[in-house]
Amino acid sequence: MRRPRSLISALISVALAVAGAVVLTFAAAPPATALDNGLAQTPPMGFNDWNSFGCNVDEQLIKQTADFFVSSGLKDAGYEYVNIDDCWLEKTRSADGHLVPDPVKFPDGIKGTADYVHARGLKLGIYEDAGTMTCARYPGSYGHETTDAQDFADWGVDYLKYDNCNLVPGTGDNQQEYIDRYKRMRDALAATGRPIVFSLCEWGNFQPWTWGADVGNLWRTTGDISDRWSSLKSIINQNLNLYPYAKPGAWNDPDMLEVGNGGMTDTEYRTHFGMWAMLSAPLLIGTDLRKATPATMNILENKEVIAIDQDTLGKQAKPIKNADGLVVMSKPLANGDTAVALYNSTDSAATISTSAKDLGLAGGSAYTLRDVWKHSTTETAGAVSATVPAHGTTLYRVSSEPGWAQYPPAGELSLQTQSGQGAPLVNPGQDTPVTGTFTNHGKMPATNVSVSPSAPDGWSVSAVSPPTKNEVGSEGSYTSKWTVRPPDDATPGSYQLPATATLWWDENTQKSTVDGTVTVVVPPAAPTGTHDLSDLPWMSATNGFGPVEKDTSVGGSGAGDGKTITINGATYTKGLGTNAPSEIVYYAGSARS
Numbered sequence: 001m002r003r004p005r006s007l008i009s010a011l012i013s014v015a016l017a018v019a020g021a022v023v024l025t026f027a028a029a030p031p032a033t034a035l036d037n038g039l040a041q042t043p044p045m046g047f048n049d050w051n052s053f054g055c056n057v058d059e060q061l062i063k064q065t066a067d068f069f070v071s072s073g074l075k076d077a078g079y080e081y082v083n084i085d086d087c088w089l090e091k092t093r094s095a096d097g098h099l100v101p102d103p104v105k106f107p108d109g110i111k112g113t114a115d116y117v118h119a120r121g122l123k124l125g126i127y128e129d130a131g132t133m134t135c136a137r138y139p140g141s142y143g144h145e146t147t148d149a150q151d152f153a154d155w156g157v158d159y160l161k162y163d164n165c166n167l168v169p170g171t172g173d174n175q176q177e178y179i180d181r182y183k184r185m186r187d188a189l190a191a192t193g194r195p196i197v198f199s200l201c202e203w204g205n206f207q208p209w210t211w212g213a214d215v216g217n218l219w220r221t222t223g224d225i226s227d228r229w230s231s232l233k234s235i236i237n238q239n240l241n242l243y244p245y246a247k248p249g250a251w252n253d254p255d256m257l258e259v260g261n262g263g264m265t266d267t268e269y270r271t272h273f274g275m276w277a278m279l280s281a282p283l284l285i286g287t288d289l290r291k292a293t294p295a296t297m298n299i300l301e302n303k304e305v306i307a308i309d310q311d312t313l314g315k316q317a318k319p320i321k322n323a324d325g326l327v328v329m330s331k332p333l334a335n336g337d338t339a340v341a342l343y344n345s346t347d348s349a350a351t352i353s354t355s356a357k358d359l360g361l362a363g364g365s366a367y368t369l370r371d372v373w374k375h376s377t378t379e380t381a382g383a384v385s386a387t388v389p390a391h392g393t394t395l396y397r398v399s400s401e402p403g404w405a406q407y408p409p410a411g412e413l414s415l416q417t418q419s420g421q422g423a424p425l426v427n428p429g430q431d432t433p434v435t436g437t438f439t440n441h442g443k444m445p446a447t448n449v450s451v452s453p454s455a456p457d458g459w460s461v462s463a464v465s466p467p468t469k470n471e472v473g474s475e476g477s478y479t480s481k482w483t484v485r486p487p488d489d490a491t492p493g494s495y496q497l498p499a500t501a502t503l504w505w506d507e508n509t510q511k512s513t514v515d516g517t518v519t520v521v522v523p524p525a526a527p528t529g530t531h532d533l534s535d536l537p538w539m540s541a542t543n544g545f546g547p548v549e550k551d552t553s554v555g556g557s558g559a560g561d562g563k564t565i566t567i568n569g570a571t572y573t574k575g576l577g578t579n580a581p582s583e584i585v586y587y588a589g590s591a592r593s
């Protein structure tokens with residue numbers, strides 16, 4: 001019979017130390033009443049295969065990922081757990097009731113795989129389910145908690161993700177039943193004596209943040225993430241106000257990372273990673289690291305962002321402003337600094353601002369602002385502000401330590417063209433005015449400020465206002481004007497118009513620059529005559545579920561997966577397939593009827 005060996009030896013040594021004699025007590029260990037495993041004092045960091053491999057997990061992938069953690073520097077950056085998700089096991093238990101690792105996928109078993117991972121100074125995680133079957137219909141742990149926990153411990157497992165599929169009727173209908181099911185595995189793990197991080201995965205069904213700290217080290221707050229912006233935005237939104245519940249050893253878990261999987265832009269992936277750090281979320285990489293691009297590695301290995309996630313104070317960021325999709329988050333850090341996220345969930349660039357005072361930092365004459373994505377530091381008289389691209393997040397570490405005067409004044413460059421719906425239009429062959437406003441948020445003056453605009457090849461750019469301003473004082477600004485003209489044959493689409501402000505500081509001895517950008521759209525030729533919309537090019541299209549389809553219904557996943565359009569039994573050969581909320585923008589020029 002398998003027994004908690006380490007527990008018994010602990011009892012022996014305690015008895016010796018206290019009484020000088022061996023007193024053996026064979027009563028079963030009392031059931032734990034709260035999770036007291038001392039683990040996950042900062043949010044767990046590592047890898048999980050599910051987001052990029054689904055059921056295709058095997059020993060080779062886990063071993064290669066462990067090797068890559070070491071060779072790439074991810075291990076040095078703090079990534080530790082290499083976690084196996086669903087589908088690692090055989091479809092039936094052994095005759096004596098044990099889970100059996102799939103011998104084709106895991107020829108060395110979980111034990112052999114764990115040994116390999118441990119030999120590299122890393123830890124191994126595994127997946128099971130609190131119901132009769134896992135979500136992919138492999139045997140679940142319901143009624144087998146003690147056996148399974150002991151097998152995990154014997155194999156050398158360090159982390160268990162415990163899912164919520166295929167519940168036995170009457171054991172999962174209300175919060176108390178959820179708690180009881182998860183506690184059974186908590187106690188079974190505790191009884192093994194092996195330190196095993198316990199990750200609850202009940203998708204936020206019964207407010208696990210209100211009871212999870214007693215039961216597990218982390219708890220999923222939401223349904224499964226997917227690799228698209230709408231999913232990320234919704235999950236962030238659902239986690240914003242859960243800050244009171246996180247603390248060392250007990251974390252909200254908004255799900256594993258999608259960074260690198262290709263369904264989002266790098267700006268969106270930086271928002272994903274940066275907001276996870278602000279939310280004190282586990283950082284479990286969910287991409288095929290063997291194919292990760294330098295851009296992906298840059299995000300995953302950003303030590304300054306990781307330091308915000310792993311801060312030992314263990315406080316989750318609080319939203320201190322949240323209006324119209326523009327969010328300011330504030331997270332106090334152990335050394336007295338404050339991490340601030342300026343998160344733009346809207347579809348166009350926006351200025352997001354707060355102040356040292358609103359962040360609860362007071363008294364300093366100026367502060368340093370460390371931009372942890374750009375790895376640059378500036379000084380501010382108090383404003384904490386940035387022009388943030390659509391779906392982007394500016395992440396600062398704000399400090400009131402002295403020494404700010406050695407850094408350049410914080411500048412902001414905000415660009416605008418003629419206003420309009422969505423991104424402003426610039427017509428081929430026509431001049432469009434652009435303004436660039438430089439604001440000095442620093443305590444020190446900025447001198448010889450100039451703004452130099454640029455545009456894509458073949459476009460012309462002409463200055464309208466004088467190119468420099470002698471001095472811009474604290475919270476002063478300078479607006480520069482120019483025009484841009486796309487060539488007659490410019491390809492329709494959206495373009496970035498960047499500009500750079502150059503300023504001098506420290507009595508005109510040091511130079512610094514600030515970048516800004518604005519998105520503009522070159523419209524397609526305006527249609528003439530009468531057309532079906534599905535025969536015209538749109539300027540932009542967003543859809544609630546999958547892409548908008550032309551002349552078919554919307555399928556919901558990839559392009560071209562729709563069917564013939566039918567409404568109330570009538571079929572249509574022409575039309576657009578959409579799913580609310582959806583917005584499709586066409587350019588009609590001056591011809592509107």
Ligand code: GLA
Nearest residue numbers: 050085086135136163201224
């Ligand atoms: C659930 C979980 C996912 C993943 C799958 C595996 O959906 O929420 O994270 O573990 O099961 O089947």
